Amino acid sequence: MIIREMTSEDIKSVAEIEKLSFTHPWSEENLRDSFNSVCNHFYISQNENKVVGYIGFTVAADEGYILNVAVHPDFQGQGIGKALVEKTVNYAVENSLAFVTLEVRESNSKAIRLYGYFDFEEVGKRKGYYSNPKEDAILMTRYFNSIKE
Ligand SMILES: CC(C)(COP(=O)(O)OP(=O)(O)OC[C@H]1O[C@@H](n2cnc3c(N)ncnc32)[C@H](O)[C@@H]1OP(=O)(O)O)[C@@H](O)C(=O)NCCC(=O)NCCS
Numbered sequence: 001m002i003i004r005e006m007t008s009e010d011i012k013s014v015a016e017i018e019k020l021s022f023t024h025p026w027s028e029e030n031l032r033d034s035f036n037s038v039c040n041h042f043y044i045s046q047n048e049n050k051v052v053g054y055i056g057f058t059v060a061a062d063e064g065y066i067l068n069v070a071v072h073p074d075f076q077g078q079g080i081g082k083a084l085v086e087k088t089v090n091y092a093v094e095n096s097l098a099f100v101t102l103e104v105r106e107s108n109s110k111a112i113r114l115y116g117y118f119d120f121e122e123v124g125k126r127k128g129y130y131s132n133p134k135e136d137a138i139l140m141t142r143y144f145n146s147i148k149e
Contacts, residue, residue, distance in 0.1 A: 001080060003087050006042035006054060011035060013051035014044065021070040023132045034067065043087050045071070045080045055084040057091075057100070064092050064100035069111070081114050089118050092144055099144060103137035105130055115140050
């Protein structure tokens with residue numbers, strides 16, 4: 001499995017993974033706009049020549065925000081999600097970020113376990129954050145350095 005930076009040629013495949021993964025998927029245009037923002041970083045996982053997963057995050061000063069992570073349903077459960085989150089955590093360490101944070105659906109136990117594996121902890125809730133179906137978001141944050149101590 002290869003993890004590498006996303007290029008504009010990958011966007012079509014990533015949009016397909018979005019459609020398979022979310023009730024409100026990012027369109028190709030949303031992805032392209034987000035990809036073109038200098039604050040945003042995207043990595044993809046490649047299996048042979050196929051894009052099978054991706055992660056996107058924003059960096060603002062020393063803060064990281066995971067925008068989305070998704071793995072093609074045919075390739076889940078093989079450690080790809082872990083490799084993508086690990087890439088983001090490594091980026092955070094290398095670039096001295098204070099924390100990385102994200103929102104996740106309360107019912108998304110797979111993703112919550114995945115983040116928990118990298119020491120993201122629940123720090124709050126956003127009531128009714130998601131629609132279709134309506135659901136609360138759990139806020140999960142991984143702190144670096146000593147800001148929590
Ligand atoms: C969440 C997601 C990215 C995980 O990707 P993945 O490649 O399947 O994950 P991995 O194979 O690396 O597994 C990582 C961890 O996730 C959890 N996990 C994976 N599959 C799971 C399952 N079927 N049930 C429960 N936990 C599971 C486990 O903690 C696992 O670690 P373990 O195997 O050591 O127990 C993937 O399920 C996905 O794309 N889901 C749809 C999109 C989504 O919900 N994204 C998150 C938005 S916040």
